[in-house]
Amino acid sequence: xxxxxxxxxxxxxxxxxxxxxxxxxxxxxxxxxxxxxxxxxxxxxxxxxxxxxxxxxxxxxxxxxxxxxxxxxxxxxxxxxxxxxxxxxxxxxxxxxxxxxxxxxxxxxxxxxxxxxxxxxxxxxxxxxxxxxxxxxxxxxxxxxxxxxxxxxxxxxxxxxxxxxxxxxxxxxxxxxxxxxxxxxxxxxxxxxxxxxxxxxxxxxxxx
Amino acid sequence: xxxxxxxxxxxxxxxxxxxxxxxxxxxxxxxxxxxxxxxxxxxxxxxxxxxxxxxxxxxxxxxxxxxxxxxxxxxxxxxxxxxxxxxxxxxxxxxxxxxxxxxxxxxxxxxxxxxxxxxxxxxxxxxxxxxxxxxxxxxxxxxxxxxxxxxxxxxxxxxxxxxxxxxxxxxxxxxxxxxxxxxxxxxxxxxxxxxxxxxxxxxxxxxx
DNA sequence: ACCACTATCTACAATGCTGTAGATTACGGG
DNA sequence: CCCGTAATCTACAGCATTGTAGATAGTGGT
Numbered sequence: 001x002x003x004x005x006x007x008x009x010x011x012x013x014x015x016x017x018x019x020x021x022x023x024x025x026x027x028x029x030x031x032x033x034x035x036x037x038x039x040x041x042x043x044x045x046x047x048x049x050x051x052x053x054x055x056x057x058x059x060x061x062x063x064x065x066x067x068x069x070x071x072x073x074x075x076x077x078x079x080x081x082x083x084x085x086x087x088x089x090x091x092x093x094x095x096x097x098x099x100x101x102x103x104x105x106x107x108x109x110x111x112x113x114x115x116x117x118x119x120x121x122x123x124x125x126x127x128x129x130x131x132x133x134x135x136x137x138x139x140x141x142x143x144x145x146x147x148x149x150x151x152x153x154x155x156x157x158x159x160x161x162x163x164x165x166x167x168x169x170x171x172x173x174x175x176x177x178x179x180x181x182x183x184x185x186x187x188x189x190x191x192x193x194x195x196x197x198x199x200x201x202x203x204x205x206x207x208x
Numbered sequence: 209x210x211x212x213x214x215x216x217x218x219x220x221x222x223x224x225x226x227x228x229x230x231x232x233x234x235x236x237x238x239x240x241x242x243x244x245x246x247x248x249x250x251x252x253x254x255x256x257x258x259x260x261x262x263x264x265x266x267x268x269x270x271x272x273x274x275x276x277x278x279x280x281x282x283x284x285x286x287x288x289x290x291x292x293x294x295x296x297x298x299x300x301x302x303x304x305x306x307x308x309x310x311x312x313x314x315x316x317x318x319x320x321x322x323x324x325x326x327x328x329x330x331x332x333x334x335x336x337x338x339x340x341x342x343x344x345x346x347x348x349x350x351x352x353x354x355x356x357x358x359x360x361x362x363x364x365x366x367x368x369x370x371x372x373x374x375x376x377x378x379x380x381x382x383x384x385x386x387x388x389x390x391x392x393x394x395x396x397x398x399x400x401x402x403x404x405x406x407x408x409x410x411x412x413x414x415x416x
Numbered sequence: 417a418c419c420a421c422t423a424t425c426t427a428c429a430a431t432g433c434t435g436t437a438g439a440t441t442a443c444g445g446g
Numbered sequence: 447c448c449c450g451t452a453a454t455c456t457a458c459a460g461c462a463t464t465g466t467a468g469a470t471a472g473t474g475g476t
Contacts, residue, residue, distance in 0.1 A: 020423055020472045042330040043251060048464065058425055063465065065423085117325050120381055122250035159406050162386060166378030167371060173328050174374055198367050202410070228442045228453055256434065266455055271435065273453090 019056075027065050029055050031076050038076075039111030043118040046073065077119055080112045097200035104168050104196055113172030160203050167199060227264075235273050237263050239284050246284075247319030251326040254281065288323045308408045312376050321380030368411050375407060 021029070033054035037045045048069055052059035066072035087106045088099075107113040175192050229237070241262035245253045256277055260267035274280040295314045296307075315321040383400050 018424055018471060023423080026423075044330060047462090049462090057423095059463095060426090060465080061424055069464065114329055117381060118251075118329055120385065121322055121326055121329070122252060155402075156406075159403055162379075162403060163375060163407060163410075165386070166382055167375045168378075169382060170374030170376075170378030171370075173325060174377060177328065178370060178373070194363070195367055195370060198364075199371060202371075226441060226454055231453080234453075255432090257432090265453095267433095268435080268456090269454055277434065
C-alpha cells in the first residue's frame with residue numbers, strides 16, 4: 001500500500017515532487033504570501049490555508065516554521081517594522097520631500113499602513129509599539145541638524161515629524177477612498193502625488 | 209414539563225423574564241454593544257455571541273433583527289458614517305480649531321477612527337466610500353466662505369481639509385502609541401492636545 | 417552509498433462561530 | 447379578555463479554521 005505501488009500517471013495523484021527550501025527561504029516566501037493577502041483582502045484574509053496555497057505548500061508547514069498563526073503574524077509585523085525603520089533612517093540628508101515620498105511608497109504601495117493599522121486595531125503585540133521610539137529619534141535628528149541654532153522650539157520639530165507620520169499613515173489608508181470619491185478615475189493618483197508634495201512643503205517649513 | 213412547573217429558585221434555570229424591546233430599541237442596543245466591542249477589542253472581537261451577551265439577549269435575536277452578521281456590521285458602519293458626517297457638517301461657522309477638536313473627539317474618543325479603519329481594511333462595503341464625498345463638499349464650503357475672493361487656489365483649501373482628515377484619522381489611531389513611546393505616562397494626553405492645537409493653527413493658515 | 421536530520425505531506429481532531437428550526441412569551445389591538 | 451404578531455429563546459446543524467500526529471522524502475555530511 002505504499003505510495004509507489006502504482007506508476008500510472010492518471011490514477012493516484014502521484015504526489016507531486018516536493019521542493020525542500022531552506023528554513024529562511026521558506027519563512028520568507030510564507031511572509032511574502034501573507035503580506036500579499038493582507039494588502040489585498042485585509043486582516044481577516046490571512047488564513048493559513050490561503051497562505052499555504054499561494055506559496056504552494058501544505059498549511060501545517062507554516063505551523064512548523066512559525067509555531068502558530070500568531071507566530072507568523074508577529075514575524076510579519078517585525079519584518080514590516082524593520083523595513084519601515086530602515087527606510088526612515090536611511091540617508092537623513094535627503095530632502096524631506098524625498099523622504100516623505102519614499103516612506104509613503106513603503107506605507108502605501110507595500111501595504112505596511114494596512115498591516116500597521118490592523119496591528120493597532122487588534123490590540124497590538126506590545127512590541128510593535130516600542131518601535132515607534134524611532135519617531136522620537138528621527139525628530140531629534142532633524143532638529144539637531146537644521147534648526148538647533150535657529151532657536152526653534154524642539155517641540156515644533158517633533159510635532160512636524162509626528163504630523164508627517166500620522167498624515168502619511170492616514171493618507172495611505174484613506175487616500176484611495178478620498179480619490180475615488182472625487183469622481184475622477186485616472187488622474188486621481190496625480191492628485192495624491194500633488195497632495196503629498198504639498199504636504200512635504202508644508203511640513204518642511206514653508207511658513208515664514 | 210412546562211417552564212412554571214417548579215418554583216424552586218435553585219434548580220431549573222427558571223428562564224429569566226424576557227424583556228421585549230421595540231425593533232428600533234433592540235437594534236440600537238445591539239449596535240451599541242457591537243461598537244463597544246469593536247473599539248475595545250478590535251475587528252475580530254465583534255462576535256454574535258459576545259454582542260448578544262453584552263446586550264443580555266441570545267445571539268439568534270441579532271440574526272432576527274439584522275438578517276446576518278454582515279447585515280449588523282453594515283448597519284454599524286452606516287450609523288457611524290452618519291454620525292461622523294453630522295459632526296463634520298454641523299455649524300460650519302465655528303472656528304477650524306473647534307471643528308478639529310470636535311472631529312478629533314468623534315474620531316478618537318468615540319472610536320470611530322477604529323471603526324473606519326477597520327471598515328477600510330476589510331474591503332470597504334463600496335457604499336462607505338461614497339460617504340467621503342462630504343469631504344469634498346466640506347472643502348468647497350470652507351473655500352467659498354473665507355478665501356474665495358482672496359484669490360487662493362481652491363486646491364489649497366481642498367488639500368487642507370484633506371490633511372485635516374488624514375492627520376486626525378492617523379492621530380486617532382497612532383496617537384496612543386506615539387505618546388506611550390515617548391516614555392511619559394500621565395501628561396501624554398496633554399501632548400496630544402497641544403499637538404492637535406498646533407495642527408489646527410497650521411491648517412488654519414498661520415503661514416503668511 | 418548510507419544515514420541522520422528535518423522540511424514537507426496527508427489525515428484527522430478540536431474548537432468556535434454563523435446561521436436555522438421550532439417553540440415560547442410579551443405586548444398591543446380588537 | 448382573548449388573540450395574533452413578532453421578539454425572543456433553546457437546541458442543533460454546518461462550516462471554516464487552527465492545530466496535532468505520524469508518515470514521507472529531500473539534502474548534506476560521513
